[in-house]
Amino acid sequence: xxxxxxxxxxxxxxxxxxxxxxxxxxxxxxxxxxxxxxxxxxxxxxxxxxxxxxxxxxxxxxxxxxxxxxxxxxxxxxxxxxxxxxxxxxxxxxxxxxxxxxxxxxxxxxxxxxxxxxxxxxxxxxxxxxxxxxxxxxxxxxxxxxxxxxxxxxxxxxxxxxxxxxxxxxxxxxxxxxxxxxxxxxxxxxxxxxxxxxxxxxxxxxxxxxxxxxxxxxxxxxxxxxxxxxxxxxxxxxxxxxxxxxxxxxxxxxxxxxxxxxxxxxxxxxxxxxxxxxxxxxxxxxxxxxxxxxxxxxxxxxxxxxxxxxxxxxxxxxxxxxxxxxxxxxxxxxxxxxxxxxxxxxxxxxxxxxxxxxxxxxxxxxxxxxxxxxxxxxxxxxxxxxxxxxxxxxxxxxxxxxxxxxx
Amino acid sequence: xxxxxxxxxxxxxxxxxxxxxxxxxxxxxxxxxxxxxxxxxxxxxxxxxxxxxxxxxxxxxxxxxxxxxxxxxxxxxxxxxxxxxxxxxxxxxxxxxxxxxxxxxxxxxxxxxxxxxxxxxxxxxxxxxxxxxxxxxxxxxxxxxxxxxxxxxxxxxxxxxxxxxxxxxxxxxxxxxxxxxxxxxxxxxxxxxxxxxxxxxxxxxxxxxxxxxxxxxxxxxxxxxxxxxxxxxxxxxxxxxxxxxxxxxxxxxxxxxxxxxxxxxxxxxxxxxxxxxxxxxxxxxxxxxxxxxxxxxx
Numbered sequence: 001x002x003x004x005x006x007x008x009x010x011x012x013x014x015x016x017x018x019x020x021x022x023x024x025x026x027x028x029x030x031x032x033x034x035x036x037x038x039x040x041x042x043x044x045x046x047x048x049x050x051x052x053x054x055x056x057x058x059x060x061x062x063x064x065x066x067x068x069x070x071x072x073x074x075x076x077x078x079x080x081x082x083x084x085x086x087x088x089x090x091x092x093x094x095x096x097x098x099x100x101x102x103x104x105x106x107x108x109x110x111x112x113x114x115x116x117x118x119x120x121x122x123x124x125x126x127x128x129x130x131x132x133x134x135x136x137x138x139x140x141x142x143x144x145x146x147x148x149x150x151x152x153x154x155x156x157x158x159x160x161x162x163x164x165x166x167x168x169x170x171x172x173x174x175x176x177x178x179x180x181x182x183x184x185x186x187x188x189x190x191x192x193x194x195x196x197x198x199x200x201x202x203x204x205x206x207x208x209x210x211x212x213x214x215x216x217x218x219x220x221x222x223x224x225x226x227x228x229x230x231x232x233x234x235x236x237x238x239x240x241x242x243x244x245x246x247x248x249x250x251x252x253x254x255x256x257x258x259x260x261x262x263x264x265x266x267x268x269x270x271x272x273x274x275x276x277x278x279x280x281x282x283x284x285x286x287x288x289x290x291x292x293x294x295x296x297x298x299x300x301x302x303x304x305x306x307x308x309x310x311x312x313x314x315x316x317x318x319x320x321x322x323x324x325x326x327x328x329x330x331x332x333x334x335x336x337x338x339x340x341x342x343x344x345x346x347x348x349x350x351x352x353x354x355x356x357x358x359x360x361x362x363x364x365x366x367x368x369x370x371x372x373x374x375x376x377x378x379x380x381x382x383x384x385x386x387x388x389x390x391x392x393x394x395x396x397x398x399x400x401x402x403x404x405x406x407x
Numbered sequence: 408x409x410x411x412x413x414x415x416x417x418x419x420x421x422x423x424x425x426x427x428x429x430x431x432x433x434x435x436x437x438x439x440x441x442x443x444x445x446x447x448x449x450x451x452x453x454x455x456x457x458x459x460x461x462x463x464x465x466x467x468x469x470x471x472x473x474x475x476x477x478x479x480x481x482x483x484x485x486x487x488x489x490x491x492x493x494x495x496x497x498x499x500x501x502x503x504x505x506x507x508x509x510x511x512x513x514x515x516x517x518x519x520x521x522x523x524x525x526x527x528x529x530x531x532x533x534x535x536x537x538x539x540x541x542x543x544x545x546x547x548x549x550x551x552x553x554x555x556x557x558x559x560x561x562x563x564x565x566x567x568x569x570x571x572x573x574x575x576x577x578x579x580x581x582x583x584x585x586x587x588x589x590x591x592x593x594x595x596x597x598x599x600x601x602x603x604x605x606x607x608x609x610x611x612x613x614x615x616x617x618x619x620x621x622x623x624x625x626x627x628x629x630x631x632x633x634x635x636x637x638x639x640x641x642x643x644x645x646x647x648x649x650x651x652x653x654x655x656x657x658x659x660x661x662x663x664x665x666x667x668x669x670x671x672x673x674x675x676x677x678x679x680x681x682x683x684x685x686x687x688x689x690x691x692x693x694x695x696x697x698x699x700x701x702x703x704x705x
Contacts, residue, residue, distance in 0.1 A: 049525030050630065057526055087525075181675055209674045212634070214625025215424075217417040217555065218669040225410045238527050242625035245532070249552030251539050271529055275537070 033109035033132075033336050039082040040075075040336060042067070042326075043102030045113035045123070045134075050090025051212040051237040055315065056115045058267045059137055060085060061306055062316035063112050066323035069301065076327045077334070084108060090212075090237070092122035099123040103132045109336040110135060110326055112319060116211075116236055117141060117184040124149065133338045135326060137319035139262060139284070141187035142395040143406065147342065151365045152322040152357075153315060154285050157394040160188055162370035163232070163260050163283035164195050166385055172229035172258075174202045178219060178243065179234035181208035188234050188262070191397070191406060198402030204228045209235070214242040220250040223257070233261040240264055244276040254279025260372075265313030266381060274379040284314035285368040286354035287381040295353035311379065312353075321352040325359060325366070357390065365393030409549040412542075414670050415663065420555035422662025423562040427620050428635045429642035429654050430565055431613030435486075436640070437649040438586050439606055441494055442505040446639060447632025448515035449611045452485055453478035453618020454627040455523060461530045468533035471619070475561075478615035485515075486611020490604050498603070512632065519629040527628030536623060554623040561620055565613060566655055572609070573651070582606050586649070645685055647695030657696055661685075 034041060044063050046056040067081045075081060084106045086098040095114065102108045103126070110133040114120045117140050127134045127148040134149045142156035167175065177192060179185025189206055196203050204226040207219045220243075223231055235243055240261070247259070260281045266288050269277050288299055288311050298320060302312050325348055330336055333344035346361020358367045367390035373381035397403035428450060435443045457474040464470040489511060497504045536554040543549040573579035581602045584592040593599050621631065642661065646653025661681060668677035689695075 049520065051527070051628075053526035054626075181673075207673060210678075213674065214621075214634075215421065215674075217420060217552070218414065218666050219674070221410070221413050221417055222670060225413075238529075238626040238628075241527075241529050245537075245554070245624070246552070248537055249539055249554055251548075251550050273529065273531055275531070 032107065034107035035079065035109065035336050038079060040077075040079040041082045041084055041106055041108045042323075043099075043106065043108040043111035043113070044083050044085040045088055045095065045098055045102065045111050046085070047090040047115065047119075048085075048087040051239070052088075052090040052115055052119075054238050054271055055236075055263075055265075055268060056088075056113075058310075058313060058316050059113065059115065059319045061310075062302065062312070062320045063323060065302055065305055066320045068305070070323065070327055076330050077336070081323075088114070088119055090116075092116075092118045095119040096122045096126050099126040099134075100130075103127070103130045108132070109330075110338070110341075112137065112322055112326075114138070115315065116182065117187075118182045118211075120149070121183060131338055133326075133341060135319075135322035137322050138315045141184045141191070142397060143187060145363055145365075145395055147364070148338065149364065150322065150325070150345070150359070151363075151393070151395070152318045152325065154368055154370070155365050155393050155395040156188070156191055156397055157399065158285060158368045158370050158391045159262055159283050160191060161195065161397075161400070162387055162391075163262065163281075163372060164192060164199070164201075166281075166283070166372045167230055167232075167260065168199055168201065173200065174204050174227075174229045176204050176223050176226050176228040176231045177206040177234070178223065178231055179206075179208050180211045180213075180236045180239055182211055182236075184236070185234035189232075191403065192232060194402045194406060195400075209239055209243075211236060211239065213239050216243045216246040217250075219243070220246040220252070223247075224250050224252055228257060231257060231259040233259045234263060235261075236263050238271075240268060241272050244272055244280075248276050254281075265315065266311035266379065267313050267316070269375055269379050269381070270311055274375065274377055277375045278377045280375050281384075282373050282375065282381055284371055284373065284381075286314040286317040287371065287373050287383060288312045289373075289380055289382055290354060290371070292353065292355060294351050294355075298353040314354075317353045321350055321354070321357060324350045324352070325357075329359075355390065360393050363393050363395055365395055367392055409543055409547045412549050414666055416551055416555070418663030418666035419659060420552070420559055420662070421666055422659035423555070423559040424617075424620065424624065425638055425642055425662055426562045426655060426658035427558065427565060427617040428614070429639040429646075429658055430562075430569060431610040431617065432639045433643055433646075433649075433651055433654045434569065434610035434613070435607055437643055437651070437654070438582065439498075439603065439610075440501045440648075441498075441607075442501060442508065443489075443494075443610075444505060444509040444636065445489060445512040445515060445632075446508075446611070446614050447634075447636035448512045448519075449482040449485055449614035449632075450618040450621065450635060451515070451519060451627070451629065451632040452482045453615030454622050454631060455519060455618075456481045456615065457619050457622045458523070458528055458530050458627055466533075467531045468535060470530075471533055471536075474619045475616060478619045479612035480615075482615025482618065483608040483612030486614070487604050487608040489611075490607040494607070495600060495603060512636075516629045516632070523629070525629065527626040527631075529626050530622045532623050558620045558623060561616065565616060566651070569609070569613065570651060578602075578605060641685055645688060645695055647697030650695065650697035653695055653697040 046060040088095040112135045139154040329341045333340040348359040370387040372385040456478040461470040539550040646657040
């Protein structure tokens with residue numbers, strides 16, 4: 001009886017939605033954001049459970065921090081931001097479903113989130129079809145542009161290429177590639193191999209483990225036997241825990257064979273344990289230790305809100321920045337309408353914790369400074385190299401001859 | 408050469424992990440015919456027990472040592488509770504145990520999520536277990552990871568303990584009697600319901616011990632049980648249901664096969680090839696490596 005009532009209620013709710021949003025989802029008509037009240041809704045779409053939660057929960061926290069700050073200073077166009085948080089559960093179809101729900105049922109003005117490229121690829125058609133905006137805060141493999149996505153993390157030429165330049169300058173000529181078996185590592189490794197070929201480096205081996213995999217003894221053996229100069233690590237999520245435990249067990253160290261990781265930031269270092277990671281390298285655009293007043297303020301505010309032992313990381317910073325960039329775009333456009341916001345985006349700047357960032361309206365990526373860091377025994381990452389100035393985003397690597405065959 | 412030896416060791420160590428996760432199941436599924444889908448969650452309970460103990464006890468080494476018996480008791484108690492609440496009503500309907508325990512496994516996963524949060528957690532391994540020992544020195548040294556040796560030792564100890572319990576103790580004789588002929592055991596004065604519960608306690612407790620071992624290899628999370636339960640069932644089915652000997656052999660064979668294939672192909676391809684090999688084997692011998700029609704139980 002109760003079940004029947006619940007089903008009936010669900011049916012009524014569904015048909016009510018249908019009345020205003022065409023819940024069938026077949027229409028290409030854009031769903032207008034609901035801005036009739038004192039608030040404007042935005043979607044937060046992150047994995048709060050599953051293998052990626054280790055990373056994505058921190059992004060959600062940092063998005064909430066930015067939203068709180070903006071609300072405290074008066075909101076956007078006089079409206080308070082109301083975040084609607086959804087759990088993508090480290091499962092790509094779930095991401096697509098939740099994106100659809102945020103856009104069509106909650107009628108959000110913009111959505112912030114996603115981490116893995118697989119989740120981004122899963123939601124991309126949803127945002128494009130509904131003509132709604134996604135702000136994506138994580139470094140990725142490039143080779144993508146979408147009119148409805150703003151990429152506030154690094155693209156290839158702002159992270160992977162500088163990391164390879166750094167290895168080359170350190171005389172590391174033989175490298176081994178280890179990654180999770182999905183789109184980001186496979187594409188990134190394609191780019192790395194093209195780079196290596198053009199720059200006199202040798203790729204000795206390439207191994208992938210399923211996302212979430214925790215059995216790395218064979219891969220560690222292969223890496224060890226290869227006698228490479230360095231390992232380029234594109235593993236995502238907590239597979240890194242198992243990988244670095246096994247790496248140390250195999251007797252490999254940061255001195256004998258350094259690992260450059262592009263998906264491990266302060267939060268992951270903390271939970272993997274710095275005893276496994278001390279001395280290893282990372283490539284990002286931001287570290288908790290990055291100098292500057294904007295970062296001091298960000299780190300202080302984050303720790304005050306979430307606890308003194310909580311570190312800040314690159315994707316968290318990019319997520320935080322993305323909310324401010326959206327605010328600046330909306331204010332310039334004087335509208336929440338995605339098309340007007342997009343049109344207003346070119347040249348928007350923000351004094352972000354990582355330094356000044358500027359939106360490149362053509363590619364909808366942003367100018368970012370590349371930084372290589374070394375993980376310390378205290379779990380913090382110290383910068384050992386930076387690009388000196390923000391690098392113009394080049395998602396399709398058009399500025400590099402060796403990348404001409406990639407697509 | 409050392410690469411091959413190192414890889415053989417890896418295979419054996421993967422086998423040891425497989426054996427540990429399958430061992431408890433060999434008792435509850437193999438001997439008692441209960442398809443316990445919640446077995447993976449008992450492994451998870453053991454892993455979280457290690458995590459909780461490490462939070463409250465100083466010293467990773469101490470907490471690991473304490474975790475072994477405590478995880479055995481915690482998971483064993485959960486198993487005995489499950490048996491008393493649900494499974495004892497279902498001994499005549501083995502297929503229904505699958506659905507019931509699957510439901511229980513989902514509930515336990517949610518419980519873990521509520522208690523410990525959705526993100527996975529990690530434990531620190533004792534310093535002694537993070538290094539390795541050099542077996543062959545020289546330019547191309549052969550090293551064995553200490554944590555893997557520990558897991559191997561643990562698996563061997565657990566097999567020996569279970570095997571001796573089944574062979575030599577009065578409880579073991581009663582378990583075997585109940586498995587062979589429940590009615591005859593009952594009329595001989597054996598309390599079959601008590602034997603069932605004790606057997607379930609031991610089988611589930613062994614899952615807890617496996618959970619402790621898994622914390623040395625990877626992260627601890629609410630879904631870690633679902634990641635290992637299939638492997639555990641494969642080991643039991645291929646080994647021959649009710650055959651401890653079969654489980655032991657198959658665990659190591661699959662471990663070595665997996666590691667050899669992983670080395671020569673990739674992790675994903677190796678997983679597929681192992682599954683294909685298992686399917687082919689079961690076509691040839693549907694009853695598993697050791698047949699059911701034997702009086703020998705251990």
